[in-house]
Amino acid sequence: MALTLFNDPFMNEMERTMNRMMTGFGMPSTRPTGTTMDIFRPFTTGTATTGTVSMPMDIIETPTNYELHADTPGMMPEDVKVELHEGVLTVSGNRQMARQDKDPQGKVWRSERSSYNFARSFTLPENVNTDNICATIDKGVLKVCIPKKETEPKVEPKRITVTGA
Numbered sequence: 001m002a003l004t005l006f007n008d009p010f011m012n013e014m015e016r017t018m019n020r021m022m023t024g025f026g027m028p029s030t031r032p033t034g035t036t037m038d039i040f041r042p043f044t045t046g047t048a049t050t051g052t053v054s055m056p057m058d059i060i061e062t063p064t065n066y067e068l069h070a071d072t073p074g075m076m077p078e079d080v081k082v083e084l085h086e087g088v089l090t091v092s093g094n095r096q097m098a099r100q101d102k103d104p105q106g107k108v109w110r111s112e113r114s115s116y117n118f119a120r121s122f123t124l125p126e127n128v129n130t131d132n133i134c135a136t137i138d139k140g141v142l143k144v145c146i147p148k149k150e151t152e153p154k155v156e157p158k159r160i161t162v163t164g165a
Contacts, residue, residue, distance in 0.1 A: 063149060067145055075137065093119075
């Protein structure tokens, strides 16, 4: 008995609705007219299997620094680049997936994991110490730490007593 993909009319209608909604929010569509698209695939500007992804990131401000957090599943530190040029921090990377037609147990029926590139740029505020920016990947999460400059202590106004001559 051969494996076949069940064509569910409910899922087709749901897919069309989700694609209309995503396009309405300004997200690019990679789907050529008349074809189907997996709505759970990262949004790309390239083909359906490779392209450039707009990587979602969290931006966190603490009293001493700014932090950028991004999910980078399966990536190693050498797959990610963090660059600073004229006050603009760019985080980019490349995820490569080797396609295979057969695994040790037999035939691969479906391969949905894909290769992609990503890039995000941020204009940094004036109060950052660009000399001490650091980046780490731990358990599939990229964390870029951007320390703030040490601020000079605020001088409190001093009241001067006025006396008569």
